[in-house]
Amino acid sequence: MRGADGALLEVRDLKVEFRTRDGVAHAVNGVSYEVDAGETLAVLGESGSGKSVTAQAVMGILDTPPGKVTGGRILFQGRDLLTLKEEERRRIRGAGMAMIFQDALSALNPVISVGDQLGEMFVVHRGMSKKDARGKAVELMERVRIPAAAQRVRDYPHQFSGGMRQRIMIAMALALEPALIIADEPTTALDVTVQAQVMDLLAELQREYHMGLILITHDLGVVADVADRIAVMYAGKIVESAPVRDIYKAPAHPYTRGLLDSIPRLDQKGHQLYAIKGLPPNLMHIPPGCSFHPRCPMARDVCRTDEPPLYEVSGTRGSACHFWRECLDDLDDLDG
Amino acid sequence: MTSTTSTAEPILEVTGLVKHYPLTRGILFKKQIGAVKAVDGVDFTLARGETLGIVGESGCGKSTVAKLLCNLERPTAGSIRFKGEDITKLSGKALKAVRRNIQMVFQDPYTSLNPRMTVGDIIGEPYDIHPEAAPKGDRRRRVQELLDVVGLDPEYVNRYPHQFSGGQRQRIGIARGLALRPEVIVADEPVSALDVSVQAQVINLMDRLQSEFDLSYVFIAHDLSIVRHISDRVGVMYLGRIVEIGRDAEIYDHPTHPYTQALLSAVPVPDPEAREQRERIILSGDVPSPTNIPSGCRFRTRCWKAQERCVREVPALAVPAVFRDTSGPAAHASACHFAEEKQVVPAEDS
Structure with missing residues (x-):
């Protein structure tokens, strides 16, 4: 894997639990990843895979309780965020790293004008006057190409x-020019033509500011369009990590392969979709060994007992499958 | 099917x-x-x-x-x-x-x-x-x-x-x-x-x-x-109307309505290499409000081909005149005055 020095964000063996009435849900079970400045890392996973919880832990906005970080480190620009006081973390949020949420309508305050919400960033973090902050808000709205920004700032x-609301979310995240942006399903709630506009804007601004971007999504199509690297999560772990091209060409984990095979393609008309059998695991009772084994077409005895580490497939790739070589080799196995 | x-x-x-x-x-x-x-x-x-x-x-x-x-x-x-x-x-x-x-x-x-x-x-x-x-x-x-x-x-x-x-x-x-x-x-x-x-x-x-x-x-x-x-067949709707309808290959591989073309080109395809061969049409603006539908062709406010005629005349959902005498896959109903074939989804390679 890649050398760690110089990484903007480095998550090491992060573990997060949720203590609920019914038991302890192991949402994140030892996740490690890195993001460099100017790089886009896509974290791909289905609901319950822990992709959003990992991001919330990085941002420091986990609901505690019931959520609790029980292990690992989060190094941001060399500092371990988990050892910082809440006051210091608050300063990093917004100025150092910012988050874009899926649902802009519920993430924005409905009774405060967008201008005031954008301006608040400058009042709180930069101690600006309200009037100057309003000017900054208009500037930001123009930067995310909201037409007639000067008139609409009071809306x-x-x-x-x-x-447009998602653009405002992006403007808010960009306000203090953070080094890292975490976008949690930023375009999932949008129509496809608007999705493309918003994704393009985000990619362009990222290049302009040379920010690190973590894109959390379940959509393999969106990932292919913008990411440099992909980390695929399953049951709170990264099961495969690779540069974006490699993963689409030849996945090295049966889960990734199943996902790729199970989506209908716009440019192909198949007759039967490959369906991954069964359901994602209950996080309170994660299967022993490889957590994917009950759904895996390649599973053998060792998968039921031994948990696979993230094997090194090449200098830039890793796969948490005991049989990653076979997965790469016989690509026709699943079709039979 | x-x-x-x-x-x-x-x-x-x-x-x-x-x-x-x-x-x-x-x-x-x-x-x-x-x-x-x-x-x-x-x-x-x-x-x-x-x-x-x-x-x-x-x-x-x-x-x-x-x-x-x-x-x-x-x-x-x-x-x-x-x-x-x-x-x-x-x-x-x-x-x-x-x-x-x-x-x-x-x-x-x-x-x-x-x-x-x-x-x-x-x-x-x-x-x-x-x-x-x-x-x-x-x-x-x-x-x-x-x-x-x-x-x-x-x-x-x-x-x-x-x-x-x-x-x-x-x-x-x-x-x-x-x-x-x-x-x-x-x-x-x-x-x-x-x-x-x-x-x-x-x-x-x-x-x-x-x-x-x-x-x-x-x-x-x-x-x-x-x-x-x-x-088997697909109809594409925009602002309360079907703008193009036909068999699946006609719509996906031979769309003639600009809205269908934009819609198809915007869909992310899970393949980074196919992506590079594609031309993407990014529409400007949002869908107009259904309380205030534009005159003539309802898509004209976002269409890059819109002309004077599109403001005045509502295009009918029928096989466009240019394709009427052909029997190819482009000859399917499309509500556009200036319908033309444009391949936006890369052809199937397998």
Whole structure:
């Protein structure tokens, strides 16, 4: 794997649990990843895979309780965030790293104008006057290409369309020019034509500011369009990590392969979709050994008992499958 | 999917379907000040055993079409013929009989199942409304059969919805839709709330049930890839109207309407290399409000080809004049004055 020095963000063996009435849910079970400045890392996974919880732990916005970071380190620009006081973490949020949420309508305050919400960033973090902050808000809205920004700065979130609201979310995340942006399903709630507009804007701004970007998504199509690297999560772990091209060409984990085979393609009309059998595991009772083994077409005895580490497939790739070589080799196995 | 052609006798025939929701002002003296033109002149046919996919972005009226087809809403104008009979004018017994034959599967498996009812009661409820469909003593067995058909354990009849996952709940919704042995199923975004790996299971199930029960589907979704996978024919909706309709290869490989082309080009394809060969058309702006539909062609405000004629003249949904004498795949109905073929999805390489 890649050398760690110089990474903007380095997550090491992170573990997060949720203590609930019914038991302890192991949401994140030893996740490690790195993001460099200017790089886009896509974290791909289905619901319950722990992709959002990992991001919330990085941002420091985990609901505690019931959530609790029980192990690991989060190094941001060399500092371990988990050892910082809440006051210091608050300063990093916004100025050092910022988050874009999926649902802009519920992430924005409905009774405060968007101008005031954007301006608040400058009042709180930079100690600006309200008037100057308003000017900054207009500037930001122009930067994310909201038409007639100077007039619309007084409008409330409900007066904007979904795509425009998501632009406001992006503007808010960019306000203090953070080094890292975490976007949690930023375009999932949007229509496909608007999705493309928003994704393009985000990619362009990322290049302009040379930010690190963590893109959390379940959509393999969106990932292919913008990511440099992909980390695939399953049951709170990274099961495969690779540069984006490699993973689409030849996945080295049966879960990734199943996912790729199970999505209908716009450019192909198949008759039967490959379906991964069964359901994602209950996080309170994660299967022993490889957590994917009950659904895996390649599973053998060793998979039921021994948990696979993230094997090194090449200098830039890793796969948490005992049989990653076979997975790479006989690509026709699943079709039979 | 069967290879039925649209020339077979249609089971559903929709003509000039319109649904306007009035906007009123005033409390005592209500005055109509406008209307939300949710569906504004839709025509299509559905052949027996066929799947018609309807795609469009939010607000295009596709869900309103679903409600109209199931008679959950009365249209403002137009007709829906089920086996030749206009069902929009029916009431009482005749309406009830038709409803048995057109059933709906909903998008959200979390809110469309009553949390206080057992699965057996949910799937069996249609029999309370249509007691002639199953004799009382036979119902439990039928419900268990249905559970088995959709791939759930028949022993689950006494469980409650919260004990199931999203994909399993959608199977329950499908079993309920099948209970009365309908001929047409209208599915409104049936898999969009499900995870990718579970989506495939549900789509394969719907595929299998179609041949098993000789069903005709109207499959409504915003995901163009899924619609292509399941549909024989596809209609693309924009602001209350179908702008282009044809067989799946005609729409996906030979689109002639600029909106369809933009929509297709915007879909992310899970293949970084295919992506580089694609030209992307990024539309500017948002969909106009359905209360204030542009004159002439309703897509002209976002169209890069729009000209004077598009402001004045409403384009009809018909085979465009340029293709009328050809027999190629571009010769399908497209509501554009300046229709031209443009390949936006890279051709299949395998």
